[in-house]
Amino acid sequence: MSYPPLRQQRLADVITERLEAMILEGSLKPGQRLPPERELAERFGVSRPSLREAIQKLAARGLLTSRQGGGNFVNETLNSGYIDPLLEMLSRHNEFHLDLLEFRDAMEGISAYYAALRSTPADKAVLIQRFEELDSGFVGANPAQEAKLDAAFHLAIAEAAHNVLLLHTIRGIFHLLEQSIVDNLAHFFAKPDSRSQLMKQHRALLDAILDGRAEDARSRAHEHLVYVEEGLLEIARAETRAQRALRRAQGTAQSTTQSTNQSASTSSTPA
Secondary structure, eight states: OOOOOOOOOOHHHHHHHHHHHHHHHTSSOTTOBOOOHHHHHHHHTOOHHHHHHHHHHHHHTTSEEEETTTEEEEOGGGGOTTOOHHHHHHTTSHHHHHHHHHHHHHHHHHHHHHHHHHOOHHHHHHHHHHHHHHHHOOOTTOHHHHHHHHHHHHHHHHHHTTOHHHHHHHHHTHHHHHHHHHHHHHHHTTSTTHHHHHHHHHHHHHHHHHTTOHHHHHHHHHHHHHHHHHHHHHHHHHHHHHHHHHHHHHHHHHHHHHHHHHHHHHHTSOO
């Protein structure tokens, strides 16, 4: 039996695959600048011409961009896979926020589960750092800044799950995630002790991941998002009651005015 001859892979192709893997796993993030060619060649133990050929291949595939005198960058558009006019339109409608919470429940629950199973000491250090930044960075007057810290914590969990599809799905809706959290916090900050309750939930989620309690981590993520959803629904119900009461008040005032005008018209009519 004869076997086809084995072909040795070209060095530039090996480097290309390695850089692609680093982009997929999140080691190289959209918009991030690559180290200088000399430094990167030394890290890989390859020649600069082979490295340069790999970079050119990745640029041709739309994964890297080169800036004159500024180096090579991971293409920022890789961060926008879920940005399109439809999603932007949906994000402006209140019912979409509940859809996003349901989607987050599925994605973040499984991310927390795998993060508890797979997170490395380096992942756990990042998770602790993101939690501490969120815990100490309370800016009640600025929900947008608070949302960035909150979203960064949840994204770190997705990174610690070591599943590239989960990571890029959550990263792809990162801007929607931030906006959803901004809207949620704007409502929650009006309620006493709401932030302390949210932080307790974040702490319980973090502890479950750090302790390797996978099912518990998934449950903590679910409970957190259920709490947010129930809070938003209660706020919506309160707004509906307020609008109903306002309409009744306006209707009563209008009826009183009409009755007064009618009485005045009757009294002024000659006998």
